[in-house]
Amino acid sequence: MADKMLEVKELKMYFQTKKGYVKAIDGVNFDVLKGETTGFVGESGCGKTSIGLTLLRILPDNAEIRGGEVLFKGGDLLGDDINEYVDLLKLSDTDARKIKWKGISMVFQAAMNALNPVYKVGDQIVEAIKFHEPDVTKEESRERVAKLFELVGMDPERMENYPHEFSGGMRQRAVIAMALSTHPKMIIMDEPTTALDVIVQDQIMNEIKKIQERLKMTMIYVSHDISVIAEVSKRMAVMYAGRIVEYADAVSVFKHPLHPYTKGLMASFPSIRGELKRLEGIPGEPPNLVDPPTGCRFHPRCPYAREICKKKEPKYREISTNHWVACHAEAGGV
Amino acid sequence: MNLIEIKDLSKFFPVSRKIFARKSYVHAVDEVSLGIKKGEVFGLVGESGCGKTTTGKLLVRLMDPTGGAILFDGKNVSGLKGKKLMNFRKHVQMIFQDPYESLNPRFTVHGSVKEPLDIQRIGDREEREERIDSALREVGLTPPEAYYGRFPHELSGGQRQRLSIARAMVTNPDFIVADEPTSMLDVSIRAGIMNLMLKLRKELSLTCLFVTHDLAAARYMCDKIAVMYLGKLVEIAETEELIGSPLHPYTRALLSAVPVPDPTFERKRIKITGHVSTPIDPKEECRFLPRCPCSRDVCKERQPDLKEVRAGHWVACHFPER
Numbered sequence: 001m002a003d004k005m006l007e008v009k010e011l012k013m014y015f016q017t018k019k020g021y022v023k024a025i026d027g028v029n030f031d032v033l034k035g036e037t038t039g040f041v042g043e044s045g046c047g048k049t050s051i052g053l054t055l056l057r058i059l060p061d062n063a064e065i066r067g068g069e070v071l072f073k074g075g076d077l078l079g080d081d082i083n084e085y086v087d088l089l090k091l092s093d094t095d096a097r098k099i100k101w102k103g104i105s106m107v108f109q110a111a112m113n114a115l116n117p118v119y120k121v122g123d124q125i126v127e128a129i130k131f132h133e134p135d136v137t138k139e140e141s142r143e144r145v146a147k148l149f150e151l152v153g154m155d156p157e158r159m160e161n162y163p164h165e166f167s168g169g170m171r172q173r174a175v176i177a178m179a180l181s182t183h184p185k186m187i188i189m190d191e192p193t194t195a196l197d198v199i200v201q202d203q204i205m206n207e208i209k210k211i212q213e214r215l216k217m218t219m220i221y222v223s224h225d226i227s228v229i230a231e232v233s234k235r236m237a238v239m240y241a242g243r244i245v246e247y248a249d250a251v252s253v254f255k256h257p258l259h260p261y262t263k264g265l266m267a268s269f270p271s272i273r274g275e276l277k278r279l280e281g282i283p284g285e286p287p288n289l290v291d292p293p294t295g296c297r298f299h300p301r302c303p304y305a306r307e308i309c310k311k312k313e314p315k316y317r318e319i320s321t322n323h324w325v326a327c328h329a330e331a332g333g334v
Numbered sequence: 335m336n337l338i339e340i341k342d343l344s345k346f347f348p349v350s351r352k353i354f355a356r357k358s359y360v361h362a363v364d365e366v367s368l369g370i371k372k373g374e375v376f377g378l379v380g381e382s383g384c385g386k387t388t389t390g391k392l393l394v395r396l397m398d399p400t401g402g403a404i405l406f407d408g409k410n411v412s413g414l415k416g417k418k419l420m421n422f423r424k425h426v427q428m429i430f431q432d433p434y435e436s437l438n439p440r441f442t443v444h445g446s447v448k449e450p451l452d453i454q455r456i457g458d459r460e461e462r463e464e465r466i467d468s469a470l471r472e473v474g475l476t477p478p479e480a481y482y483g484r485f486p487h488e489l490s491g492g493q494r495q496r497l498s499i500a501r502a503m504v505t506n507p508d509f510i511v512a513d514e515p516t517s518m519l520d521v522s523i524r525a526g527i528m529n530l531m532l533k534l535r536k537e538l539s540l541t542c543l544f545v546t547h548d549l550a551a552a553r554y555m556c557d558k559i560a561v562m563y564l565g566k567l568v569e570i571a572e573t574e575e576l577i578g579s580p581l582h583p584y585t586r587a588l589l590s591a592v593p594v595p596d597p598t599f600e601r602k603r604i605k606i607t608g609h610v611s612t613p614i615d616p617k618e619e620c621r622f623l624p625r626c627p628c629s630r631d632v633c634k635e636r637q638p639d640l641k642e643v644r645a646g647h648w649v650a651c652h653f654p655e656r
Contacts, residue, residue: 043520167609197381198547199606202591206603224521227593231601250597268525270554272577272592273599279554281525285490 004073005186005218006032006055007085011068013054020290021064024050026242028068029316029324032186035216039233039250041226041265043286046239048222052106052188055088055220057096065089074103074185101132105184107176109191115163115171122149122159125178132182141181148177151214153207169200176208186218193228205232226265230254238262241287241297244316248323258325260302296328304329336369336405337541338393338509343367343402343412345388349614360613362388364565365402367640370509375535375542377556377573379549379588383610385565390511390545394426395419406509424454427502431514433494437486443475443497444482450505469504472537473497473530492523496530503534513545528555549592553577561585564613564621567640571647581643581654584622620652628653 011028014021025047032038040048053059055070068089075084077098078091088099108114116124122145129141136144146156152173163171172192179187189208193201209232212219221232229236229250236253238246238261246259257263264282271277284301287293293300299309308328316326343366346359363385370376378386391397393404395411404412411422427450430436437446447466451457457465470478473496486494495515502510512531516524528551534540544555552559553573560570561584569582580586583606590604606625620626620633632652640650 043522169609198549198588199381199591202593202603205593225593226521227595230595230597231593233597254595254597264522266595268522269595270525270528270548270550271595272550272553272589273594273596276553276574279525279528281529282522283526285492285523286520 003034004031004071005034006073007069007071008051009069009071011051011054011070012066013050013059014064014066015060016062016064017290022289023242023292024063024289025054026292027316028239028242028244030237030244030247032218032220033235034073034218036235037212037217037219037221037233039229039236040220040222040239041224041229041236042239043224045286045289047242048224048239049109049190052190052220052222055188056100056104056106057088057091058100072099072103072186074099077103101128101182101184103184104186104188105179105182106188106190107172107179107192110195113171114175117163120160120162121166121171121174125159125174125181128178129181144181145177148180149174151180151211152177153203167200169196169204172196172200172204173207176204176211180211180215186220188220188222190222191224192221194223194225201228208232226269227271238265241292242289243297243326244324245298245326246324252323258319258323259298259327260304261298264301264303296326335372337372337374337407338543339369339405340393341367341403341405343389343392343404344400345385345392345397346400358615361565361616362613363392363399364616366562366565366567367402368560368567368570370541370543372541373535373539374558375540375544375556377552377559378543378545378562379547379552379559380562381547381588381610383613384562385613386545386547386562387513389562390428390513390543393509393543394428394511395422396428420454424456424505425508427505427507427510429495429498429502429510429512429515432518433491433498434486434518436498437494437501439486441485442482443470443484443486443489446486446497447501447504450501454505456505465504465506469500472503472534473500474526475500490523491519492526495519495523495527499527499530499534503538506538507540509541509543511543511545514547515544516551517546517548524551531555549577549589561588564610564616566621566637566650567648568622568650569648570640575644575647581647581649582622582651583626583628587627622651 008030011025013025014023042048070088071085072088073085075086076082078095125145126141129136145159149156154173193204223229233250236250237244240261246262257266267280270279282301287297295311296309296314299305314326314328316324319325343363345363346361349358349360380386392399399412403410414422447469451462467478475481475496516527535542546552556573559573559576561568563584569585580589587604587606594601606627608625611624620638623629623633638650638652640648643649643654
């Protein structure tokens with residue numbers, strides 16, 4: 001078994017709202033292996049972004065972590081042994097801050113709008129380095145930024161530019177460079193290409209893949225687009241209504257999807273290659289997470305739903321080696 | 335027989351950068367010509383800012399063209415005003431991208447669908463009610479009575495988009511412009527909306543311009559596809575012909591950049607460099623030149639015209655791949 005960078009057990013995170021608790025993450029288990037990309041795919045509101053926010057402990061005020069463990073291999077950041085796991089949920093705020101950026105960094109959705117318009121792009125990244133690694137001199141950090149610019153496919157001279165002089169794709173590259181600047185152990189990419197045009201999306205995806213391979217980066221890649229996940233990730237988790245319904249290596253998930261939701265998702269996407277197939281889509285709408293359906297959360301939309309699915313929550317279990325599914329029917333109901 | 339035909343259609347937007355400088359223009363749509371047959375779904379594909387939405391808006395006369403002609407059923411409608419324009423609008427409708435913004439939040443479902451009938455003064459009270467009922471049934475909001483009193487905020491994204499489609503269909507138009515009707519929706523809902531549009535198209539023999547940035551969706555929906563780049567059409571062909579043997583270097587790059595839902599598949603990328611050049615007063619050269627991997631001297635000298643290279647396959651390139 002390869003080296004685990006992150007181990008998440010029974011994680012639960014709810015948002016408090018006027019209408020009650022929104023169960024954004026409700027009992028999620030997964031591992032992220034060192035040097036690998038783990039993809040998370042699902043529709044909006046399924047909890048995929050919340051996972052990243054919970055790991056980094058940057059949740060809004062109305063969020064409540066209701067339980068679970070998030071074990072991260074980063075003891076050295078807290079003065080422990082490098083192979084020591086720390087539970088990110090139990091850290092004090094000061095310790096959590098030490099994990100942020102040095103341990104785990106994140107590229108947000110539409111992060112290209114996150115750059116400060118009145119500072120030069122290069123200076124903003126230098127500042128990030130200075131904040132997290134006070135002993136690095138200014139010259140060293142500028143050098144590091146120049147190298148990072150090259151890594152993400154930009155001319156280092158562009159460090160002297162302001163964000164408005166960059167195109168959307170370049171700003172996104174700059175933000176990726178910033179996330180890499182503190183040499184984090186793990187990086188979370190939350191829909192890093194969603195707001196971009198196809199060609200730019202493709203270039204950035206390619207860049208991310210190359211960087212991942214070159215630096216042996218450990219990465220979590222979140223997207224709503226299964227094609228994107230297919231291209232970047234080694235393993236993948238399919239999320240539905242706050243839970244992981246299927247988790248395995250990407251090839252198995254695509255070749256032998258087991259959960260009916262995974263199958264439905266795949267039959268919803270038109271493809272540019274191969275035969276033109278009729279798209280099936282999934283009937284109904286994603287559920288309201290304040291009051292999710294009883295039993296299996298997918299049952300109101302599932303073509304294979306039976307009596308038991310309405311009553312009992314299916315167990316998340318390993319059906320074949322490293323292929324986890326949460327469905328009552330053996331091998332996904334077919 | 336072409337239901338819609340546009341000839342050298344242009345739309346320029348003035349931009350003034352300096353007070354005393356000569357006025358500059360953004361060439362959003364620049365001498366575009368195309369024809370859409372009756373009953374056809376015609377795809378207009380391109381990246382953001384290429385002018386595809388502007389073209390759609392020009393076709394339903396939500397904007398006035400700077401130049402060129404729009405022939406609807408053989409009649410030039412590009413200069414219509416007042417009552418005549420109103421009459422023309424009976425025949426055309428538009429479905430917008432964002433169902434969260436295109437519906438009036440203070441109108442109920444019933445009111446939203448009724449509004450176009452009121453404006454166009456179609457039918458008497460009874461007929462209007464009938465039309466509203468059948469339009470909602472057509473788009474799958476059944477039973478319609480259950481939706482009548484609801485407001486947009488009580489509907490999900492997919493239901494809202496169905497409502498927008500019902501609103502567009504209720505006047506029984508001949509031609510519809512659908513501007514990215516699925517891009518704001520969740521993945522599992524998208525297929526349902528696309529299938530709904532295909533069903534309506536079959537039942538009502540609708541003619542439709544489908545504007546999208548998503549080539550895979552265009553392939554699923556359209557009979558023919560036109561690719562747009564910086565205000566110009568670069569390629570037009572039947573869908574499978576365009577996807578199977580694209581000739582313009584831009585089309586090829588665009589197709590090669592679409593991710594494939596198969597982790598074992600290695601895509602061959604066609605690399606193009608640089609960025610889209612500015613649409614403000616473009617030079618007399620091929621617009622794709624700065625990014626083209628196979629440009630030559632002649633590309634700098636003049637813009638290529640849209641030529642029919644094979645039967646029904648039009649390309650604007652000096653050296654189309656053969």
